[in-house]
Amino acid sequence: MVTSLESLSRRRCFKTTCLSIVISFLGTALAYADQHPDDGSNVTIFVRTIEATDPISGEPPPEDGSASLHVDPALKDLQSKLAQLPFSSFKLISSKEEHLSLRKKDVVSLPNGQSLALRPMYIDQKRVGVWLNWKDRGGADILNTRIHFDADDFVLTGTDCEHDAGLILAIKAVPTTH
């Protein structure tokens, strides 16, 4: 009688332990699935570093004042955007292409000792969400943000530098085609 009760209790204990393991596993799996919806996809990120010089002060030039701009031929596709900035000369310093997995962080080294950490959050044919952290040479944040933009478009971000110059990053993310 006592033995059968003990075996029953042991069986019940085993069942509850199994149940708790299954519940834990399911909970963890659900949370992980919720956080990692598209882990199979890859993203190609283009980062162009641009040096802006010859600052312009005073009234902005007219809309068709692109003639006064000196834009590197490799940056012609960004000319309309660069024209919004208070500089008249733009030179491409470096251009990088990184293949990243979704939700994976990658750090791109920039030519002047700065770094850009990128983590693509999601991407489809039209939109992309990226967390980016631009750090200066000393490791301090210049910009830390999470933005969403069109996948076929460059996002520009810049900052002031020494000698009245500016440093601009042009970032674009497209889905990687296998």
Next chain:
Amino acid sequence: MSPKQVKGLTEKQELLLSRYFDGECSYIGRYAAQSLLRRREDAREFLSQLSAISCECHNTLSHDGEKTGKELWAQIAARIESEERAAFYLGERREGPQRSPVGFIRSFYNRQAVIGGLSGAALAALVLTFVTRSANTPETLTIARNGSSSASAPSEVTQISLGQGSSRLSASNPGMRRRSNTSTMEVDWMRANGPLALIQNPHGKSAIIWVRRKPGAVMRNARQPVPASPTMHMVFGEGLDETTLDRSK
């Protein structure tokens, strides 16, 4: 008058057999009693004792004058005496089977296993959520004051969406959801080492994020210096439009 306590049967089983003998069982009770009788020798013995007692009672009641009240009282007195003796040597008769401490501990641990499993699952989910989010989200969101980075303002999440020719600034859920298919640039949150300027091309879809780290730097289209307050400036191609974060709350 009750049958002898059959060793091995619990009080519940004895009660079940008594009800079965009296024909008071439900269908399930009858089935349980019959299966008990099939399986257990002591149950059959208990039932036979019950029937013997029943017969004895029947005979006692039907027998005229053979057993006087005096004899009956003698039997009762003997029974009381034997009970008292048993109580003295063996202790008081217990009401029901008492649970052993080991059984109690085991059931306690069983319950603990279930609760532990559930809380473990919840904790794992919570930790995963926070780990993945904290990897993407800075601890604080601060818009720098006076061009220097401020350290520990409370965390704040802001969504900024730049539409065609109009601007809106609104707080939103920080959850990482896919944004709408509007052709704009949207910002969940932003922290910069200096005042920020969002410069939008009136013909373009996205904006340029400019971090002013030199206080004296002059932006194109900007008509006034940047005040030393947590301010998000949205400078558009046609005119200056600025919205403070304080106003957006």
